[in-house]
Amino acid sequence: MPHPYHHSLISVKKWGGVAADYQHIHDWFDESKAIIADFRHRALRHHAEGIFMAERIFGSTLTLSTGRVIPTRWVGEQHVRDDLGFIPSFADWVKAIRPEPWMGRTRHLEHLPPLAIADGGKP
Numbered sequence: 001m002p003h004p005y006h007h008s009l010i011s012v013k014k015w016g017g018v019a020a021d022y023q024h025i026h027d028w029f030d031e032s033k034a035i036i037a038d039f040r041h042r043a044l045r046h047h048a049e050g051i052f053m054a055e056r057i058f059g060s061t062l063t064l065s066t067g068r069v070i071p072t073r074w075v076g077e078q079h080v081r082d083d084l085g086f087i088p089s090f091a092d093w094v095k096a097i098r099p100e101p102w103m104g105r106t107r108h109l110e111h112l113p114p115l116a117i118a119d120g121g122k123p
């Protein structure tokens, strides 16, 4: 499993600059390793929506130390392709989740205390 630093080195080869120009974006994609240490962590951000989320967080463009400006999305697409070989949708990940009964449970509002209903369910 590539380290974010190694993803950054691939970015340098593609667009120039130094690893630090890209590190924060690649770190963000792999931060989910803190939740689950195996490859399943990728379900959180390694898909098309994750790439667009990175764009919203880091801005639509990235200015490299060389002064070159590149789309942030390019870096996200590179990261996901480095890891998976293609860019899945989140729906592709969902198809691989085995449904469990607890996932579909809903509480009926009539069982909640009256104040919780009046506040929209906020504690």
Ligand SMILES: [Zn+2]
Pocket (backbone or CB within 6 Å): 029, 030, 042, 046, 079, 083
């Ligand atoms: Zn990754």
